[in-house]
Amino acid sequence: MTTLPPMIHVVDDDESLRTALLRLLGAAGFEARGYASTGDFLLQPPPDRPGCLLLDVRMPGPSGLDLQATLRCQSNPLPVVFLTGYADVTASVRAMKAGAVDFLTKPVEREALFEALQRALDRDAAQRVARAEAERLRAAFAALTPRERAVFDRIVAGQINKQIADTLGIAERTVKLQRAQLMAKLGANSAAELGRLAERLQHLPD
Amino acid sequence: MTTLPPMIHVVDDDESLRTALLRLLGAAGFEARGYASTGDFLLQPPPDRPGCLLLDVRMPGPSGLDLQATLRCQSNPLPVVFLTGYADVTASVRAMKAGAVDFLTKPVEREALFEALQRALDRDAAQRVARAEAERLRAAFAALTPRERAVFDRIVAGQINKQIADTLGIAERTVKLQRAQLMAKLGANSAAELGRLAERLQHLPD
DNA sequence: GAGACTATTGGACGAAAGGGCAATGGAGCT
């Protein structure tokens, strides 16, 4: 899994500002791409690649806040930094409550912008790691048969094989077999690891 | 552990507004208390009691943001809702980044205020549950001797008693004893539970 | 030094876990 360099998506209807931002970001070593509107960005779905968004708030058509709300519903949303010319407290609070990394006002200082974008990229990287981890976990559990899953639940509940066999109405030998199978599927080498997996699974968004 | 009803701490230098807010909150069934300044609030440290803060931003002396920053450093900070008469995007973003529940502007609508305060109280309740849980966990682990802790680490790493005895340079018999002791101290009945505890401990802020 | 206390160890026993081998029985396919 080769990690692509991150890309910053700049959505602003002011073309001169947009190109200036792209040039500034490019000069700083960032890969960046511009979009004249929310629709432009949604029409060109970027490949699943590390990055973040730099959004204007007020634009003809859907606003930056609308775009943020839309992206939040999808599976792998990129972190958002807002950059607006209008001092709108309501919008800023709404954006931050919706998870924006920062909400900057034009004219923006170079350092403030870069600092915010870097935080957004860091957050994206962290989210990617966490999502990949969650995905692996989910896939591993999805590979379990219903019976294996039932045995798993009772193991982590502290039951011993005999009790599990009893409550499930199957032979203890079968429990042992399914126990070995589920541990193999989950890549666990001990009951303690099963407990750790159970705890992590429980705390996954679902 | 009897849960006291939550209290809303209103910090605002405008006395007429403050009393109006207290009356409004009282009429809505909230327990509320007023403070004329940040210093007043800090001088009267409220007992550790469920609640939240309703803060003005601009006040003579330390601002609401200063108070928020100070409270964030203590162990059990109450959630903060800001209520300000000045439309200051910079302040609102700073407040939200620092974890404020909401940032409202005067004049505020009744429902918006109550909704924000309710969210703050809900967050406080959730934080209290999480903190109590974390505290219990930490206390349980603090009761372990260094040797028991070492054995615990190796158990959750998947080592069996014989290996643990070998790496620690002690007899297997001793490992068994310490294993039983640490499980008793942690209230665990199975290796799987030890794994769960290890996972939870790892994700505690520390 | 005597006594108390803790940590550690040895030996031993029953229960449980892990796994190999073979048999059973049902579902599905030819």
Next chain:
DNA sequence: AGCTCCATTGCCCTTTCGTCCAATAGTCTC
């Protein structure tokens, strides 16, 4: 029916776990 495939089970064996009683060595207190 004949066949394979797979889940289930019984039997047996070894290893590990959990726990009993007893004993040793070291530390701390009086």
